[in-house]
Amino acid sequence: MNRNDRPDELRDRLLDDVPATPTGFWAELTDRLEDADTDTGSTRLTTMNTNETNNRPPLRTRALALAAGAAVVAGAGAVALRGGDDVTTAADDPSTTTVDDTGRTTTTIEGGTTSAPDTTVPIEVAEAFDIERCYGLVDDDSDLGPASVSVRIRETDAGAVSATVSFSEPGVELEEPRDALQVFTGERLAEIELDGALLIRNRSDWSDFFGRAELWFDSVDELRLAEDLVLPGVDCGTLPGDTFAGAAEVAAAAPEAPPVAPALAVGSHCFAATEAPFAGSARIVVADDGTVEVRRATSDGESSRAGVGRFVSDLDIVVTVTELDGFEMEPFFERWIVADDGSLRPAEVVPAGVFAPIDCGDLPDGFETAGRAGSESLTAAGNGLDDVQTVDFAALGVAEEGCWYTDAADDRVIVFVNGEAAVVVLDGAPVRLDPTGDPVALPFGVVSTYAGGGVELEIIAGDAAPTEFDSERFNGSVSISLPSGAFLPTNGFHACGV
Amino acid sequence: MTAFVELVKVHDRALRSVAWSVVRDPHALDDVMQAAYEKAFRSLDSFDGRSAMTTWLHSICYRTAIDHVRYEGRRRHADLDSVRDVAAPTGVAGPAIAGIEFAEVMNQLDRDQRVALMLTAGLGYSFDEAAEITGMRRGTLASKASRARKRIARWEHA
Numbered sequence: 001m002n003r004n005d006r007p008d009e010l011r012d013r014l015l016d017d018v019p020a021t022p023t024g025f026w027a028e029l030t031d032r033l034e035d036a037d038t039d040t041g042s043t044r045l046t047t048m049n050t051n052e053t054n055n056r057p058p059l060r061t062r063a064l065a066l067a068a069g070a071a072v073v074a075g076a077g078a079v080a081l082r083g084g085d086d087v088t089t090a091a092d093d094p095s096t097t098t099v100d101d102t103g104r105t106t107t108t109i110e111g112g113t114t115s116a117p118d119t120t121v122p123i124e125v126a127e128a129f130d131i132e133r134c135y136g137l138v139d140d141d142s143d144l145g146p147a148s149v150s151v152r153i154r155e156t157d158a159g160a161v162s163a164t165v166s167f168s169e170p171g172v173e174l175e176e177p178r179d180a181l182q183v184f185t186g187e188r189l190a191e192i193e194l195d196g197a198l199l200i201r202n203r204s205d206w207s208d209f210f211g212r213a214e215l216w217f218d219s220v221d222e223l224r225l226a227e228d229l230v231l232p233g234v235d236c237g238t239l240p241g242d243t244f245a246g247a248a249e250v251a252a253a254a255p256e257a258p259p260v261a262p263a264l265a266v267g268s269h270c271f272a273a274t275e276a277p278f279a280g281s282a283r284i285v286v287a288d289d290g291t292v293e294v295r296r297a298t299s300d301g302e303s304s305r306a307g308v309g310r311f312v313s314d315l316d317i318v319v320t321v322t323e324l325d326g327f328e329m330e331p332f333f334e335r336w337i338v339a340d341d342g343s344l345r346p347a348e349v350v351p352a353g354v355f356a357p358i359d360c361g362d363l364p365d366g367f368e369t370a371g372r373a374g375s376e377s378l379t380a381a382g383n384g385l386d387d388v389q390t391v392d393f394a395a396l397g398v399a400e401e402g403c404w405y406t407d408a409a410d411d412r413v414i415v416f417v418n419g420e421a422a423v424v425v426l427d428g429a430p431v432r433l434d435p436t437g438d439p440v441a442l443p444f445g446v447v448s449t450y451a452g453g454g455v456e457l458e459i460i461a462g463d464a465a466p467t468e469f470d471s472e473r474f475n476g477s478v479s480i481s482l483p484s485g486a487f488l489p490t491n492g493f494h495a496c497g498v
Numbered sequence: 499m500t501a502f503v504e505l506v507k508v509h510d511r512a513l514r515s516v517a518w519s520v521v522r523d524p525h526a527l528d529d530v531m532q533a534a535y536e537k538a539f540r541s542l543d544s545f546d547g548r549s550a551m552t553t554w555l556h557s558i559c560y561r562t563a564i565d566h567v568r569y570e571g572r573r574r575h576a577d578l579d580s581v582r583d584v585a586a587p588t589g590v591a592g593p594a595i596a597g598i599e600f601a602e603v604m605n606q607l608d609r610d611q612r613v614a615l616m617l618t619a620g621l622g623y624s625f626d627e628a629a630e631i632t633g634m635r636r637g638t639l640a641s642k643a644s645r646a647r648k649r650i651a652r653w654e655h656a
Contacts (some may be wrong), residue, residue, distance in 0.1 A: 010619050010620075010647075010650065011619055011620050011622075013600050014515065014604075014615065014616055014619060014620035015511065015515055015606060015620055017513075017518070017600060017601050018511065018514055018515040018518045019518065019524040019527055021511075021514065021531075022528060024505065025528060025531070025532075026503060028532065029503060029506075029532055029535055029536075032532060032535075032536050033499050033503065033535070033536060033539050034499065034504065036536055036539055086597075141508055146548070320561055390628055
């Protein structure tokens, strides 16, 4: 095999590696697009067709957590929709849903008519949502795992209910939050049932879906029960159209969120773990109001998260993760548990106490704990440390991230990032760093490995490591891994603010 | 619709290559591509022309593939870190590299590295364009591409 690395060859190799488009692909696509073409603008509401999966009875989820401290349903009679009522689901939507005396709904859209499925809950509306609010939901008991949905519900002038629904699952990004009407036409179906139940289904090709979320709130009591899991971070943004006049009044009447007595006191708490799969660090800053900021990094540098959450009980933290591996994410939720011994663990992980509390300590003068470290990984190897020194960090996008060093008690390792990298190994000598100064070459010859705090740094000297720094004789490797959102504890590495 | 199909036929190989960089599963690839093309078709009205049509299509294919991979990870009941890449060498040495095929080297790269390499080296996109497609920061993408190239170079000289 010719292994010349000419760009054209690399390009060819890359493209040749791609499986060819199979026979029948385009015919299948054409059929699919024809169906899509038919769907567009047609049935938007209802119709859980004949698919066997669709015909399953609604799965009533347990332990639904309804967010928003001001979640309130108006009192009886606020909006009463009964048989014969026509419900226009939104001012700009051409569809009309008619409720007959049996509770069956018929939706007419753009001249077509479709009947609601039998699984539709009979309509007898005694109460209706009367508020414009955001809700965050967590249902980690369903086969979906944690999921979140933000819902804006408001009463229209006509007494109908309209909703804006955004649905997300961990790791799944929606292109854009879509209002309920648009959701009907997309991959997921969301209905605001007239009795106040919220139903979210995936209505499209079920092979494209890994479960079914049906989140039901069919009573006011259930809504209120769920309020104890109030999740922040669901941003309604600006509502389109008219402002709902009753929102302020209803909000004022809302019950207070349940008091929280978090196990972690107000302040900063640091944790470190050394065992897979969660080796890394976490930092939790607890605010006066019980909200927490969580930053977590794993030592492999491949998965780090950051987000804001709050205690839902004294030991239970639910975090709205908004950043994953350095990228902003459609918010999703994670749950953390503070164990009795003060350790921290992700709720989904069986081994308890994988994150042991550590002392955050104080940073040296002139340094700040960076809220965010680098998001890059760098590996350099070869004969001669020059290989490392000449690495252009700027080109790798980490120059702005600052410098890292460790003040571990024994062998000291400094990685200085300032456009170029210098690696200096100290042998127990005090460290004095000037972030703007030149890299300092000091006696070399220490084999040092550190993996923690979200930073993985390994310096392996070759055989017969010199006692004096000698780049010519360096025969080892340097690996620096700086995951996004890394929190660097004092007894590990610090990121100095730049 | 016919015009749309003809359009994606023209760009299919390139679009497919981006999805392939993510999913690395020939069986899943076709499903991803079907879903991506349908998404694009449904979203034609939302294409605002601020980017090139091909850039827009690449972005949809990339995101659809990402969704698929994450969905598969969740379906396998992976732990919280399941979204990490399939085979991400973290050390200097990494997995054995001598005597393996190019496809295996690609599999050893992490997902973002493959995507960055494919977009820039395979399809000739600039870092800025590739960053627009993937949503990565330019520096991140450059880094990923650089590491991937180094990995390939090591294999070539192994």
